[in-house]
Amino acid sequence: MPDALTNENIMSALSRVKDPEIGRDLVSLGMVKEIAIDGSTVDLTVELTTPACPLKAKIESEIVDELAALGAAAVRVDWASNVKRSFGGPAADLIPGVRNTIAVASGKGGVGKTTVAVNLAVSLARDGARVGLLDADITGPNVPLMMGTEGAHVTGAAGRVNPVISHGVQMMSIQYFLTGDAPVIWRGPLIHSAIQQFLRDVEWGELDYLVVDLPPGTGDAALSLSQLIPLTGAVVVTTPQEVSLTDARKAIAMFNKVNVRTLGVVENMSGFICPNCREEHDIFGSGGGEKIARELELEVLGRVPLEPGVRTGGDAGVPITSTQYPGSEDSAAATALRGLARTVAGRVSVVAAPFAGGGLAAAAS
Numbered sequence: 616m617p618d619a620l621t622n623e624n625i626m627s628a629l630s631r632v633k634d635p636e637i638g639r640d641l642v643s644l645g646m647v648k649e650i651a652i653d654g655s656t657v658d659l660t661v662e663l664t665t666p667a668c669p670l671k672a673k674i675e676s677e678i679v680d681e682l683a684a685l686g687a688a689a690v691r692v693d694w695a696s697n698v699k700r701s702f703g704g705p706a707a708d709l710i711p712g713v714r715n716t717i718a719v720a721s722g723k724g725g726v727g728k729t730t731v732a733v734n735l736a737v738s739l740a741r742d743g744a745r746v747g748l749l750d751a752d753i754t755g756p757n758v759p760l761m762m763g764t765e766g767a768h769v770t771g772a773a774g775r776v777n778p779v780i781s782h783g784v785q786m787m788s789i790q791y792f793l794t795g796d797a798p799v800i801w802r803g804p805l806i807h808s809a810i811q812q813f814l815r816d817v818e819w820g821e822l823d824y825l826v827v828d829l830p831p832g833t834g835d836a837a838l839s840l841s842q843l844i845p846l847t848g849a850v851v852v853t854t855p856q857e858v859s860l861t862d863a864r865k866a867i868a869m870f871n872k873v874n875v876r877t878l879g880v881v882e883n884m885s886g887f888i889c890p891n892c893r894e895e896h897d898i899f900g901s902g903g904g905e906k907i908a909r910e911l912e913l914e915v916l917g918r919v920p921l922e923p924g925v926r927t928g929g930d931a932g933v934p935i936t937s938t939q940y941p942g943s944e945d946s947a948a949a950t951a952l953r954g955l956a957r958t959v960a961g962r963v964s965v966v967a968a969p970f971a972g973g974g975l976a977a978a979a980s
C-alpha cells in the first residue's frame with residue numbers, strides 16, 4: 616500500500632476537489648461519506664446534492680486525479696444523494712416532507728409550459744429523485760392528459776388525498792376531482808382554497824422536488840399562486856419569437872415583485888429538426904431566450920427543439936422523456952429536456968447549499 620494513501624491524506628486531497636456548481640469543496644460540504652483503502656485501491660462514497668447531478672463525471676475525474684497523485688491505482692466512487700431543503704416558514708409547513716418546489720411559468724399560453732413541467736418531473740424521477748407534480752393551472756389542467764391519467768380519480772380517507780402516480784411521478788390536479796367534461800370556471804378565492812388543499816391535504820410524503828405547473832400569464836391567478844405556494848424558484852418558458860419574449864419578461868418581473876427567484880429561462884420550440892432531412896430549421900427564429908437572459912442577467916437553462924414526438928407523446932400520455940416512450944433515447948428534444956432537468960436540479964442545489972453539512976469531517980490540521 617502506497618505510504619501516502621492514508622485517510623487523512625485522502626481527505627485533504629478531496630478538500631481540493633470542488634463541487635463546480637456550489638463552488639465549495641467536497642469535504643467542507645460534507646459530501647464524503649465513506650473511505651475504504653485496500654492496498655492501492657480506494658473505495659469512496661460521495662453524497663451528491665441531487666441524483667440528477669449534471670457534473671458527476673467532472674467530479675469523478677477530479678477525484679481520480681487527486682487520488683492517483685497519492686498513489687492510488689484504482690478508485691471506485693459510489694454515488695449517493697441527499698437532496699437538501701431550500702425553504703422554511705409557515706407556508707412551507709404545509710408540505711413538511713417536500714424539500715424543493717420548482718414553478719414552471721410562462722408569460723402566455725401555448726409556449727410549452729405544461730410540456731416542460733411534465734418532462735422536467737419525469738426526467739428528475741428517471742434520474743432517481745422522488746418527484747411530485749402539482750397541476751396549479753386550475754382553469755386549464757393539462758397534466759392528467761400529458762401524463763396518461765385522464766380517467767384517474769382521487770382516493771383517500773379522513774380528509775387526506777392520495778396523489779395519482781404515473782411515469783414515476785406523484786401528481787395532483789383538479790381534474791382528478793371532476794367527473795365528465797364540465798368546464799372549470801373558478802373564481803379567485805376558490806382557486807386559492809383548492810391550491811391550499813392540494814398542499815395541505817395531499818399525502819405527498821417525502822419529495823425531493825415538487826414541480827408546479829402554474830397558470831399562464833401574469834394575471835391574478837399566477838400572481839397569487841406564486842405567493843401562496845412556497846417556491847424555491849421559477850423556470851420561465853418562452854419561445855424565440857419577439858411577442859413571446861415580451862411576455863416572458865413580464866413573468867420574470869412578476870416573480871421579482873413577489874420575491875421569487877427566477878432560476879432561468881427555457882427556450883422551447885427552438886429550431887425544428889426535420890424528421891426527413893435531420894437538419895435544423897429556425898421556425899420561430901432563434902436565440903430569443905439568450906436575448907432576455909442576457910438583458911435580465913439570467914441563464915438559459917435549456918433549449919428544446921420543436922419535434923413532433925413531443926406533441927404526440929404529450930397527447931398519448933407518454934412524455935418523450937419517459938422510458939415508456941419508444942425512441943426516447945434517440946430524440947434530440949428528450950435529450951434536451953433531460954439535460955434541462957439536470958441543470959435545474961443543479962441550480963436548486965445551489966439555492967439549498969447554505970443548508971448543507973454532515974459527512975466525514977476534515978482531518979484536524
Ligand SMILES: Nc1ncnc2c1ncn2[C@@H]1O[C@H](COP(=O)(O)OP(=O)(O)O)[C@@H](O)[C@H]1O
Pocket residue numbers: 721723724725726727728729730731757831883884885919920921922923924925926927929930948
Ligand atoms: N418542443 C416541442 N415540440 C413539439 N411540440 C411541442 C413542443 N413543446 C410543446 N409542444 C406542443 O405545443 C402545444 C402547447 O404546449 P403546452 O405544453 O400545452 O403549452 P402551455 O402549457 O404553455 O399552454 C402542445 O400540443 C404540445 O404538445
Ligand SMILES: [Mg+2]
Pocket residue numbers: 728729730752755757
Ligand atoms: Mg398548459
